[in-house]
Amino acid sequence: MEQNEGLSKSRIKFNYEFLNDPRYLNSNIKGKIDLLNLPDKITKQTGKVINDLGIEYPLSIGLYVPTGYEKLSIIPSLGIGGKAIRDKEIRLFFDPDLDQVVENIKKHQSRQIAHEINHIARFHAFPTEKKTLLNSLIFEGLATFYEENLGGVYQATPWGTALTYEQIKDEWQKATEQSTSPDYNHRQWFFGAEKEHPVWTGYSLGNEIIKQYKGLHPTIEMREMVKIPTEEIVHEVKFA
Numbered sequence: 001m002e003q004n005e006g007l008s009k010s011r012i013k014f015n016y017e018f019l020n021d022p023r024y025l026n027s028n029i030k031g032k033i034d035l036l037n038l039p040d041k042i043t044k045q046t047g048k049v050i051n052d053l054g055i056e057y058p059l060s061i062g063l064y065v066p067t068g069y070e071k072l073s074i075i076p077s078l079g080i081g082g083k084a085i086r087d088k089e090i091r092l093f094f095d096p097d098l099d100q101v102v103e104n105i106k107k108h109q110s111r112q113i114a115h116e117i118n119h120i121a122r123f124h125a126f127p128t129e130k131k132t133l134l135n136s137l138i139f140e141g142l143a144t145f146y147e148e149n150l151g152g153v154y155q156a157t158p159w160g161t162a163l164t165y166e167q168i169k170d171e172w173q174k175a176t177e178q179s180t181s182p183d184y185n186h187r188q189w190f191f192g193a194e195k196e197h198p199v200w201t202g203y204s205l206g207n208e209i210i211k212q213y214k215g216l217h218p219t220i221e222m223r224e225m226v227k228i229p230t231e232e233i234v235h236e237v238k239f240a
Contacts, residue, residue, distance in 0.1 A: 012050065014043055015062030018094070023065045027096035036105055038063060042092070045110045049117045054223040059088065059120060061113075066093040077158075078104040082112050084119035087127065092116070111147035111155065118143040121226040129230075133189060133202075134179040138230045140190065141206025145214065146222050148207070160207040162200035168208050169239045171201050212237045 016039045018024050027033065046061055066074060066081075073081040073093050079101035082092040092112065095101055122139055129135055144160040163171065174197075178184050185193070192199030213233050214220065225233075 011058045013060045021065045024096045032102045045113045049114045053121045061090040063092045082116045084116045087123035090116045115143040115147040118146045125227045133184040137206040141210040144207040145210040159200040159203035163204040172239045
């Protein structure tokens with residue numbers, strides 16, 4: 001299915017595979033999910049974000065009931081999740097067996113789409129960027145800041161506001177000690193694995209970095225910010 005309305009040069013392919021998934025078809029809340037009209041909602045929101053970020057290259061976006069390791073992309077408390085696969089594909093997920101998933105889709109999915117498409121734009125700007133802790137902080141910080149402030153309407157996320165400012169300063173000090181290492185533990189920094197860092201540390205720390213940078217450059221648009229090198233962003237940020 002191709003969607004070109006409002007997308008001047010982009011070629012977007014949509015995949016709504018969930019519509020044929022037995023877990024969705026047999027879900028006790030299928031009727032409530034159907035009322036959301038998810039294909040239409042996702043298609044329209046994708047168009048808005050693609051235009052906002054100035055994306056003019058092919059992109060695939062789909063909604064799935066996850067299997068296997070992709071179940072890890074679901075946020076258990078919300079029943080939704082997503083991931084960007086380099087600069088080519090976005091896969092959105094939901095759990096049709098979680099009663100509160102309907103309300104969480106209503107609240108978060110439009111902004112979740114913005115988050116993942118922001119990743120696509122960053123991937124495209126820096127296709128060979130190494131996955132270091134510092135790069136990952138900026139990668140997730142850009143996407144989190146963008147979703148929280150989408151359309152000029154602020155909506156906090158649990159992951160973007162998980163730390164106090166004192167914790168931000170403390171975790172930033174720890175981050176500087178391994179900022180350029182490709183061997184950092186992503187699940188510890190971003191998901192609180194093994195309790196080495198508070199849950200969502202990487203997202204909240206990255207969000208604060210981008211928030212500070214935006215404060216120094218109030219007129220800059222996100223379509224420009226995603227093209228700024230990590231080092232240039234971090235150079236202007238201070239945690240006093």
